[in-house]
Amino acid sequence: MQIPLKVYNSLTKQKEEFQPINPPFVGMYVCGPTVYSDVHLGNVRTFLSFDVIYRYLQHLGYKVRYVRNITDVGHLTDDADEGEDKIGKKARLENLEPMQIVQRYSNDFHNVMELFNILPPDIEPTATGHIVEQIEMIKALMNKGLAYEVNGSVYFDVSKYNENNHYGELSGRVLEELMSGSRTLDGQDEKRNPVDFALWKKAVKGHIMRWHSPWSVGFPGWHLECSVMSAKYLGETFDIHGGGMDLKFPHHECEIAQSQGATGKSPVKYWLHTNMLTVNGQKMSKSLGNSFLPHQLVTGEHELLDQPYSPMTVRFFMLQSHYSSTLDFSNEALKAAAKGYKKLINGLRIAKSLEYTEDGGGLNEKVLKQIDQIIENIYRSMNDDFNSARVIAQLFNLLKKINSLQTKNLKFGELGKEGFEKLINTFADFVENVLGLREEKPEDVDGILDILLKLYAEAKAEKNYDKVDEIRSLLKERGIVLKDMKDKIDWAYEE
RNA sequence: GGUCUCGUGGCCGAGUGGCUAGGCAGAGGUCUGCAAAACCUUUUACGGCGGUUCGAAUCCGCCCGAGACCUCCA
Structure with a gap:
């Protein structure tokens, strides 16, 4: 297709033509879950969005290496780098080994991904599996004078970094404002500056997850793993980094600072951020307590749900909006999506069952042109920052042709074998392989x-x-x- | 308070300086033993006020409203 793929780059805040650093290879890193509790539907949306991006890049012929991490080091519950380690807390409460918590919720995460037909990444590295590499990066940052040690903990020196770099370029923050805006924490703080963030934290007594390091027995800072693992598997500079909007600051900002501080290079060419799933206009989040768990959706057992909705209904529902828009979750919208999904998937069944037969119709140039136009629009839409909503609209237009073939309102001969195959193959390919919608057979x-x-x-x-x-x-x-x-x-x- | 996003028809949700989004719901028709499905046709629109323009829902300004980030969060 001649229309180039364009993506909205959060770093430059504009749509840019997608040009991989080393075509046909594409490196893509997406921030995965912290495995200390169930993933909710909001989390699913992000991984679903990148699933479609991953699938489409492959459809275009790129050789994608997709890395999505699992955060299994228990990070702290507040950003003053104080508070409790989430995994450790859960482990203590349930009297389990932290790695049991990690395993349980990793398994759950994988099951949920499979439920929604989200493809596994090519590499799924864990933070605990890369402690050594994280220590190495801290050393590199210390050697460059961008990190300092206090009482066995190591912090990133944001103002030092900002002397030669721009801290805040991704999220649009201005360091001075951040510094004046943040409260100085009473007394105990080890940081030179409240905006500094932990690279390594000395473990306090009772902290279960801990490793040896040159500075103390402790654990790595939250932002570090992504810098380290993306560099390890995708190189110091790679194509796409994705994640939810809410990670833009501070997480991704800190990631850039660490990577750029360590290597001197901007780590990511295209930053992609997915928007939030909302419930009654409010962000779905664990802390607000308005989140749905996937199994609640499937069983319908949630006070806000009128009825059960199938995983593919939800997938379809989410793909009907653009990944960068907020999407509001409601029964009415889901019911409409359920019908729409079934209509589309019935079309897929029909498409696969139709066989071209000579039925005497002569080539119908008008219909053939329509079909070509629709197919072009499908690519145009997908190439416009992965606009799956518009793709679905176009697929419904193709579906009308397919249904007409089945009901004999349109003759095979009008399309010709070539036109017929293009229609069927494009439809099936986009529904199944790009959008990742699959048939849900009755389980009963x-x-x-x-x-x-x-x-x-x-x-x-x-x-x-x-x-x-x-x-x-x-x-x-x-x-x-x-x-x-x-x-x-x-x-x-x-x- | 700072930064930013959004405000589209009964509902959801794309999009764009003038050319059909689409789904659900509604109306009429074709087909059918009945029904359903399918197909065809069709109603309802761009928060408010100004401005730019031959022309704006689309660009600009102001206002109103909603939300996100600035604390862990996809």
Whole structure:
């Protein structure tokens, strides 16, 4: 396609043509979850957005290396770098080894990702697996005079960094204002400046997760792992760094400062930020207590939910908005999405089942042109900062053609074999591979079997033995045998 | 208070200086034993006030309203 891919770069605050540093390779890093509690739907939105970006880049032929970390070091509950370690706290409360907490919620996270058909990244590094590398980066920063040690803890010297760099370039902060705006913490603070942040924290008594370092037995600062792991797997400068808006400051700002401080290079070419999921206009977040857990959605067991919604309904719902807009979560919107999703996925089933047959129609240039136009619009939309909402709109337009083929309102011959294949393949490819929507078959297989058993019983009662034999043999082909019992009919797997 | 985003028809949600978003809901029609689905047609719109322009919902200013970040958060 001739239309170039453009992405909105949060760093430059404008849409830019996407040009990878080393085509056809693309390096993409996305901040993953901290595994100390269940992921909620807001978290899912971010990973879903980058899933579609990942899928589309691959669709365009790029060789993408997608890295998404797992934060399994317990970071502190407030940014004064005080407070309790979240994983350690949970471990203590539940009387578990911290790594049990980490494992449990990592497993849960992976299950949720699979539920929403979010592809796994190529590399999923953990913070605890890269303590050595983090220590190395701290050393490098200390050697450059950008970090200082106090009582076994090491802090990043933001004002020092700002002398030759621009701290705040991503989030639009001005250091002076940050410094005047932040309260000086009473007495105990080890930092030279409130805006400085921890690279290494000495473990206080009772802190469970701890490692040896040249400075103390302790643990690394929150921002450090992303700088370290992205550099390790993608290089000191790589193409795309993603994450939720709420990580822009301070997390991503600090990441830039660390990386640039250590290497002298700007680490990321394109910064992409996804917007928040809201509930009644308010951000969904753990701390506000208005978050939905994925399983609550699927079961419908939540006071704000009228009914259950399937994972693909939610996926479809989220893709109907642009990743950089807030999206409000409501029953009405979800119900509409459920119907829309089913319409689209019915189309996918039809698309896959249609076979081209010569039915005497002559080529219809007008329809062919329409289809070409729609397909071009699909690429145009996706290339415009991954506008999945517009892609879906166009897919519904293709769907009309597909449905018309099925109902014979449109003849195969009008499209010709080539036109037909383009229609079907584009539709199926975008629905399944780019948007990642998959068919959700009814799970109630038992219920469907019951219906067959009922028909079988009726046929027997009518002594319609042809029908009886037919049902029996058809089920047998599927590995299911019927059992005529004295008082009822049952079934079993064929042995 | 500082920085920033948004305000689109009954609901959700794209987009754009003049050319159909789309889904859901509503209306009419075709098809159908009935129904559903599908297809065709169709109603409802760009927070307010100014300005730029031949023309703005789209650009600019002001106002009103909502939200995000500035503390852990995707």
